[in-house]
Amino acid sequence: xxxxxxxxxxxxxxxxxxxxxxxxxxxxxxxxxxxxxxxxxxxxxxxxxxxxxxxxxxxxxxxxxxxxxxxxxxxxxxxxxxxxxxxxxxxxxxxxxxxxxxxxxxxxxxxxxxxxxxxxxxxxxxxxxxxxxxxxxxxxxxxxxxxxxxxxxxxxxxxxxxxxxxxxxxxxxxxxxxxxxxxxxxxxxxxxxxxxxxxxxxxxxxxxxxxxxxxxxxxxxxxxxxxxxxxxxxxxxxxxxxxxxxxxxxxxxxxxxxxxxxxxxxxxxxxxxxxxxxxxxxxxxxxxxx
Amino acid sequence: xxxxxxxxxxxxxxxxxxxxxxxxxxxxxxxxxxxxxxxxxxxxxxxxxxxxxxxxxxxxxxxxxxxxxxxxxxxxxxxxxxxxxxxxxxxxxxxxxxxxxxxxxxxxxxxxxxxxxxxxxxxxxxxxxxxxxxxxxxxxxxxxxxxxxxxxxxxxxxxxxxxxxxxxxxxxxxxxxxxxxxxxxxxxxxxxxxxxxxxxxxxxxxxxxxxxxxxxxxxxxxxxxxxxxxxxxxxxxxxxxxxxxxxxxxxxxxxxxxxxxxxxxxxxxxxxxxxxxxxxxxxxxxxxxxxxxxxxxxxxxxxxxxxxxxxxxxxxxxxxxxxxxxxx
Numbered sequence: 001x002x003x004x005x006x007x008x009x010x011x012x013x014x015x016x017x018x019x020x021x022x023x024x025x026x027x028x029x030x031x032x033x034x035x036x037x038x039x040x041x042x043x044x045x046x047x048x049x050x051x052x053x054x055x056x057x058x059x060x061x062x063x064x065x066x067x068x069x070x071x072x073x074x075x076x077x078x079x080x081x082x083x084x085x086x087x088x089x090x091x092x093x094x095x096x097x098x099x100x101x102x103x104x105x106x107x108x109x110x111x112x113x114x115x116x117x118x119x120x121x122x123x124x125x126x127x128x129x130x131x132x133x134x135x136x137x138x139x140x141x142x143x144x145x146x147x148x149x150x151x152x153x154x155x156x157x158x159x160x161x162x163x164x165x166x167x168x169x170x171x172x173x174x175x176x177x178x179x180x181x182x183x184x185x186x187x188x189x190x191x192x193x194x195x196x197x198x199x200x201x202x203x204x205x206x207x208x209x210x211x212x213x214x215x216x217x218x219x220x221x222x223x224x225x226x227x228x229x230x231x232x233x234x235x236x237x238x239x240x241x242x243x244x245x246x247x248x249x250x251x252x253x254x255x256x257x258x259x260x261x262x263x264x265x266x267x268x269x270x271x272x273x274x275x276x277x278x279x280x281x282x283x284x285x286x287x288x289x290x
Numbered sequence: 291x292x293x294x295x296x297x298x299x300x301x302x303x304x305x306x307x308x309x310x311x312x313x314x315x316x317x318x319x320x321x322x323x324x325x326x327x328x329x330x331x332x333x334x335x336x337x338x339x340x341x342x343x344x345x346x347x348x349x350x351x352x353x354x355x356x357x358x359x360x361x362x363x364x365x366x367x368x369x370x371x372x373x374x375x376x377x378x379x380x381x382x383x384x385x386x387x388x389x390x391x392x393x394x395x396x397x398x399x400x401x402x403x404x405x406x407x408x409x410x411x412x413x414x415x416x417x418x419x420x421x422x423x424x425x426x427x428x429x430x431x432x433x434x435x436x437x438x439x440x441x442x443x444x445x446x447x448x449x450x451x452x453x454x455x456x457x458x459x460x461x462x463x464x465x466x467x468x469x470x471x472x473x474x475x476x477x478x479x480x481x482x483x484x485x486x487x488x489x490x491x492x493x494x495x496x497x498x499x500x501x502x503x504x505x506x507x508x509x510x511x512x513x514x515x516x517x518x519x520x521x522x523x524x525x526x527x528x529x530x531x532x533x534x535x536x537x538x539x540x541x542x543x544x545x546x547x548x549x550x551x552x553x554x555x556x557x558x559x560x561x562x563x564x565x566x567x568x569x570x571x572x573x574x575x576x577x578x579x580x581x582x583x584x585x586x587x588x589x590x591x592x593x594x595x596x597x598x599x600x601x602x603x604x605x606x607x608x609x610x611x612x613x614x615x616x617x618x
Binding site: 038039110 | 404411536551577583584585
C-alpha cells in the first residue's frame with residue numbers, strides 16, 4: 001500500500017521538480033529587475049512569450065533550431081531591455097511610485113497585441129527533433145523538454161549567480177540593489193547599472209521563452225498567467241537570491257503537480273495561485289527572504 | 291437691492307442647472323430616437339465611467355493600487371447569474387452583485403492590506419486569475435452542460451431593451467460621480483488624503499488607516515460590482531475568461547491615467563477618450579489594443595498628471611500670470 005502510494009508519487013514529484021526548473025527560468029529575470037529596481041515588470045511574461053514567437057518565426061521561415069536561434073535572440077533581447085530601461089523606465093522612476101508599473105503594463109499590452117497582429121491569436125509551439133518524446137528517469141518517463149528546461153534553468157541560475165558574485169558589473173548590480181545612494185557614493189553609475197540589469201533580465205526572458213515554447217503551446221496572451229507564477233516563485237524564493245528563486249520555482253512546480261495528483265488536474269492552477277496569495281499575505285519578504 | 295440679488299442668483303443657478311439639464315438631455319436620448327450605436331457607446335461610457343471613478347477612489351485617493359477589478363466585476367456577473375437563474379428579478383441581481391463584490395472586498399482586505407505598495411498591486415492581480423479557475427470548476431446553477439468554461443446565459447432579461455440598460459447605466463454613472471463628490475468632501479475623504487500622502491503620518495495623527503481603507507475598498511467594490519452586473523445584463527452572457535479578465539483593469543487604468551489620476555474630473559475626461567478610442571478602433575481588433583497601450587505609455591511619460599492635471603497646471607500658471615499682471 002505505502003509502496004504503491006510512494007511509487008505513484010514518484011512521477012508527480014519528478015515532474016514537479018522539472019516543471020519548477022522552467023518556472024525558475026521564467027522567474028530569474030523578474031527576480032533581477034524586482035531585486036534591483038523594486039519594479040514588478042508586468043511585461044516580463046509578454047517579453048518571454050515574444051521571445052518564444054521570435055524563435056518560432058526563425059524556425060518556420062529559415063528552419064533555424066529554436067535553441068540555436070538564441071544566439072540571435074539573447075543579444076536582441078539584451079539590447080531591447082537596455083533600451084527600455086534607458087529610454088522609458090528610467091524616466092518613469094522619477095515620476096511616481098505607480099508610473100513604472102503602469103508603463104510596464106502599457107508595454108505588456110503593446111507586446112500582446114503586436115504578437116497577435118504578426119502571428120495571429122492561434123496557439124503555436126516550438127519543435128526540435130532532439131526534444132521530442134520522453135526520456136526514462138528511474139521508474140517513470142518524462143518529456144525531454146521538461147528535462148531540457150530544468151538543465152537550462154540550472155545553467156542560467158548558476159551563471160547569473162557567479163556573474164553577480166564575481167564580475168565587477170555583477171557586484172555593482174548587487175550594490176545598487178542594496179543601497180542606491182551608497183552605490184552612487186562609491187562611484188557606481190546606477191542608471192547604467194539599472195540598464196544592464198534590465199538587459200540581463202530580458203536576455204533570460206529570451207532563453208525562458210524558447211524553453212517555454214518547446215515545453216508548452218503558447219498564444220499571445222499566455223504571458224499573464226506565467227507572470228503571476230513567476231512572481232509567486234520570487235516571492236517564495238525571496239528577493240535577489242538566484243538560488244532562492246530556483247528553490248522557489250521547484251516549490252511551486254511541486255505544488256502544482258502534487259495538487260494535480262491529489263485534487264485533479266483542474267484544481268492545480270487554483271491551488272498554485274492560492275499558495276502565491278497566502279505567501280504574499282503572510283510572508284511578503286519571501287520564505288527564504290531576510 | 292433687488293437688482294443686485296437678481297444679478298447674483300442666476301450664476302449659482304446656472305452652476306446647479308447645468309448638470310441637471312445635461313442629465314435630463316442624456317436621459318431622454320433613447321426616447322427621441324437616438325441611433326442604437328450612440329446609445330450603446332453611451333451605455334459603455336457610463337459603465338466604464340463608474341468603474342474608473344471607483345478605481346480612481348482606490349488608486350488615486352486611497353493609495354491602493356488595486357489591480358483586480360476583474361474579480362469584483364466577474365463575481366457580480368456570476369451573482370447576477372445565480373439570482374436570475376433562481377427566477378428572481380434582475381434588479382436584485384444588480385444589488386446582489388454589488389453586495390457580493392463588497393463582501394468579497396472586505397474578505398480580501400484583511401490579507402491584502404498587510405501587503406505594502408507593490409505587493410498589494412500583485413496580490414490583487416492574482417485574485418481574478420485564481421477566481422477564474424474557481425468558476426471553471428464551480429457550477430453554481432444549471433446542469434452539466436452549462437457553466438464552467440462554457441459560461442452562462444443571463445436569464446429573465448427578455449423584456450428589457452437597450453433603453454432600460456441605458457437608463458441603468460446612466461443612473462449608476464451619476465451615482466458614482468456624486469459618490470466621489472460626497473466621499474472626497476467628507477471626513478473619510480480627508481482621512482484618505484492623509485493616508486495617500488503618508489500612511490504612517492496619518493496613523494500617528496489618529497487616523498484609523500485600516501478602517502478608512504476598508505471603507506473605501508468596500509464602497510468602491512459595491513459600486514464596481516453593481517456596474518459590472520449592469521454590464522452583464524446588457525451582455526446577456528458570462529464566461530470565466532471574459533469575466534475575470536485583465537481587460538477590466540485596462541479600462542479603469544486607461545481612463546483614470548489619461549484623464550488624470552487623483553483628480554475628480556479625470557475619469558470623466560479619460561472615459562470619454564477611452565470610449566471614443568473604442569469607437570474609432572472597433573474595426574482594427576488587436577491594433578486597437580496596441581494603440582491603447584502606446585497611449586498609456588506616452589501619457590504616463592509625458593503628462594503623468596493626466597489631461598485634467600495638465601489643464602489645471604496650465605490654467606493655474608495662466609491665472610497667476612494674470613494676477614501678477616493685474617496687480618502691477
